[in-house]
Amino acid sequence: MNLTLYVWRQKGPKDAGRLVRYEAKDITPDMSFLEMLDVVNEGLVRNSDDPIAFDHDCREGICGMCALVINGIPQGPQKKTTICQLHMRHFKNGDTIYVEPLRARAFPVIRDLVVDRGSLDRIIQSGGYISTHTGGVPDGNAILVPKNDADKAMDAAECIGCGACVAACPNGSAMLFTAAKVTQLATLPQGRTEAARRVCVMTEEMLSQGFGNCGNHYECQAACPKGIKVQFIAKLNREFIKAKLT
Amino acid sequence: MLPTSSVGRKLVMAATGQLMVLFIILHVLGNATIYFGLLNAYAAHLHALPPLVWSFRLGLIILFSFHIFYGIALTLENNAAKPQSYVMRNDLSATFAGRNMVWTGAVIGSFLIYHLLHFTVQVTNPALAAAKHMDTLGRPDVVRMVIKSFQDLGIASVYLLSMTALWLHLSHGIQSSFQTWGLNSEQSLPIIKRAGAFAAIVLFLAYIAVPVLIAMKIVR
Ligand code: HEM
Ligand code: SF4
Ligand code: FES
Numbered sequence: 183m184n185l186t187l188y189v190w191r192q193k194g195p196k197d198a199g200r201l202v203r204y205e206a207k208d209i210t211p212d213m214s215f216l217e218m219l220d221v222v223n224e225g226l227v228r229n230s231d232d233p234i235a236f237d238h239d240c241r242e243g244i245c246g247m248c249a250l251v252i253n254g255i256p257q258g259p260q261k262k263t264t265i266c267q268l269h270m271r272h273f274k275n276g277d278t279i280y281v282e283p284l285r286a287r288a289f290p291v292i293r294d295l296v297v298d299r300g301s302l303d304r305i306i307q308s309g310g311y312i313s314t315h316t317g318g319v320p321d322g323n324a325i326l327v328p329k330n331d332a333d334k335a336m337d338a339a340e341c342i343g344c345g346a347c348v349a350a351c352p353n354g355s356a357m358l359f360t361a362a363k364v365t366q367l368a369t370l371p372q373g374r375t376e377a378a379r380r381v382c383v384m385t386e387e388m389l390s391q392g393f394g395n396c397g398n399h400y401e402c403q404a405a406c407p408k409g410i411k412v413q414f415i416a417k418l419n420r421e422f423i424k425a426k427l428t
Numbered sequence: 429m430l431p432t433s434s435v436g437r438k439l440v441m442a443a444t445g446q447l448m449v450l451f452i453i454l455h456v457l458g459n460a461t462i463y464f465g466l467l468n469a470y471a472a473h474l475h476a477l478p479p480l481v482w483s484f485r486l487g488l489i490i491l492f493s494f495h496i497f498y499g500i501a502l503t504l505e506n507n508a509a510k511p512q513s514y515v516m517r518n519d520l521s522a523t524f525a526g527r528n529m530v531w532t533g534a535v536i537g538s539f540l541i542y543h544l545l546h547f548t549v550q551v552t553n554p555a556l557a558a559a560k561h562m563d564t565l566g567r568p569d570v571v572r573m574v575i576k577s578f579q580d581l582g583i584a585s586v587y588l589l590s591m592t593a594l595w596l597h598l599s600h601g602i603q604s605s606f607q608t609w610g611l612n613s614e615q616s617l618p619i620i621k622r623a624g625a626f627a628a629i630v631l632f633l634a635y636i637a638v639p640v641l642i643a644m645k646i647v648r
Contacts, residue, residue, distance in 0.1 A: 253518055254516040280514075282514050282515060285510065286510060287508065287509050287510065287511050352527055353506035353509055354506070355509065382433070389433075392508075392509060394510060395434045395437070395438060397529070398600075398604035399527070404520035404521040416607055416612055419438075419439075419609065420610035
């Protein structure tokens with residue numbers, strides 16, 4: 183199949199950046215979106231042009247690095263699918279595709295489609311951990327966790343930190359990401375002790391890092407490749423109220 | 429004392445928003461007295477109790493001030509957090525109403541000032557002022573003021589447009605306020621969303637009924 187691409191090209195953080203048109207020729211439907219970009223890049227390199235810079239690592243949907251925006255949708259049009267797992271069979275021959283980087287003040291563009299998502303790491307560093315000394319390998323059954331709680335924590339732990347939620351949010355808020363970590367840890371007995379401090383410092387750090395406030399638009403949930411639910415944001419809000427009342 | 433945190437300020441928005449919703453429900457019930465010929469009596473009763481009226485007004489001024497102050501502060505912060513949009517924007521869930529809360533809010537705020545000057549201070553149309561025209565029982569003739577006002581299609585349209593802004597504001601705001609309080613679940617969120625949108629339409633229709641029915645000369 184043949185496609186027309188409009189790809190965001192930006193030489194560096196200070197460059198204004200612009201969309202550049204490319205023709206992607208002889209793409210097979212079995213290629214992933216990143217493999218399609220690889221093919222385009224091979225063509226660019228052959229012509230001694232700069233290849234399009236994009237992030238990727240695992241290419242199996244678990245690391246979160248590959249997030250970019252296709253036709254205005256972070257992590258692309260396929261629901262609950264990362265860009266590396268999105269296959270070209272979901273596009274039609276002759277399609278025009280816009281490829282842009284994740285956009286938010288907290289995600290400055292480094293080059294082309296690569297953005298700096300260190301701000302998410304700094305939210306985690308502020309409180310997304312537990313500080314008990316775990317010692318040796320504990321007995322798996324020493325602390326009993328109700329099945330429902332374990333399931334909920336695991337659902338929240340599915341977040342891969344890709345930042346699609348931030349890029350989708352009209353307010354550039356990182357509430358879904360933050361809420362996933364707050365919920366994961368607050369739901370388990372090991373994380374419960376620090377829950378009150380955690381929810382306060384993590385949401386505080388979110389603002390300091392330049393993210394916006396949640397507007398309850400739920401764009402994040404629609405874009406998230408891991409199906410993280412906005413109910414975790416409601417849970418974060420309840421944790422915050424609890425923290426202030428106790 | 430005043431919240432500066434992200435969630436804290438959202439909670440102030442939600443609390444003040446929900447209390448204002450309660451207020452506009454009471455207000456529209458008060459409006460309905462016009463259909464039963466009881467509006468002048470209702471207005472006279474309200475004003476017979478100045479401490480009540482003034483404590484209510486004070487409460488509302490506080491609610492509005494907090495809501496407007498934090499609404500603008502949050503919006504400025506949120507816009508700054510998203511300095512560049514997409515060339516190809518594609519909303520999956522965000523709505524026009526949700527994206528334009530501050531603008532529909534601004535319309536409501538401006539309307540509020542006009543509305544107070546119109547019906548409370550009664551300076552925009554001095555010839556119609558109820559304070560200057562008593563009914564047969566010697567009460568300020570609010571009914572006459574309301575009916576003569578809305579026979580003016582210009583005034584009726586201002587009310588209609590402003591209530592459209594209120595409708596949009598609440599069609600996002602009601603469901604949003606429940607999420608802010610954390611009062612929902614995966615099962616109830618879709619229901620709350622629909623119920624909020626429905627309540628917003630019901631309030632819109634209830635509010636525009638008086639000006640529309642008068643402008644159409646059905647209520648006279
Ligand atoms: C007077 C001018 C008003 C302005 C400038 C204004 C502005 C705003 C803004 C900007 C938001 C979104 C806040 C955010 O989440 O970022 C908002 C939310 C809201 N507003 Fe207003 N508003 C006004 C009047 C009203 C009135 C009269 C009502 C009710 C009758 C109302 C009810 C609500 C509700 C329920 C929310 C949702 C709160 C939440 O997200 O938790 N607003 N308003
Ligand atoms: S919540 Fe979803 S969209 Fe956001 S960072 Fe985690 S996996 Fe990505
Ligand atoms: S490259 Fe790891 S999730 Fe896509």
